[in-house]
Amino acid sequence: MKLPREFYTRSDVLEVARDLLGNKLVVPNRNGARVAGIIVETEAYRGPEDKASHAYNGRRTRRTETMYGLGGTAYVYFVYGMYHQFNVVTNVEDVPHAILVRAVEPVEGLDIIRRRRRGRFEHELTSGPGRLCVAMGIDRKLDKADLLGDRVWIEEGVSVSRRQIVRGPRIGIDYAEEWVKKAWRFWIRDNPCVSRRSGRSFD
DNA sequence: TGTCCGATTGGT
DNA sequence: CCAATCGGACAG
DSSP states (O other): OBOOHHHHSOSOHHHHHHHHTTOEEEEEOTTSOEEEEEEEEEEEEETTTOTTSTTGGGOOOTTGGGGGSOSSEEEEEEETTTEEEEEEEESSTTOOEEEEEEEEEEEEOHHHHHHHTTTOOGGGSSSSHHHHHHHHTOOGGGTTOBTTSSSSEEEOOOOOOGGGEEEEOOSSOGGGGGGTTOOOEEEETTOTTSOSOOOOOBO
């Protein structure tokens, strides 16, 4: 069952980022086979006040335009000349909030995932935002895709109790000054598929 | 159009 | 720790 529009249009992006944990990200390939993973790590970005956000200070360009769309839209961009990053847009139109999905635990289409990530250990298949995009076949063609459509979506997964959720600072945003230390990254405690560089945490 | 740099990763 | 690698943002 796909998560409904109201899940995404809520105004508190931190709450949505936390609630995403345990749900299942699904990408059907063109044969109709499903590749899917349970979301185990997320990061909230709250433009325009959040200096770490691409939409900081109201920045609105060809790339960031997606973030201004309706909650429940995919925001996929390309970084470091080689990696894609999959994000979920939240809130209502014109409020550029988004959540970076940093790691999933593979649960469907393992054969396809292993082929795309040949030579890697099991815990390295989808344990990072760039890795999971390779594993699941996500690229910029999915930018602006509606998560209530049929190209990529998130459906009800497993239930995760509040006690299993840990939070800590976001990763790779050293340029964000005072926003660096905000504990806006959420992950499932002890899950083997969370990204490496998981530094200090607090709950 | 030129320069700087990135919401990462894999190898040293 | 560091290089890879190229598109985006912005200055000029």
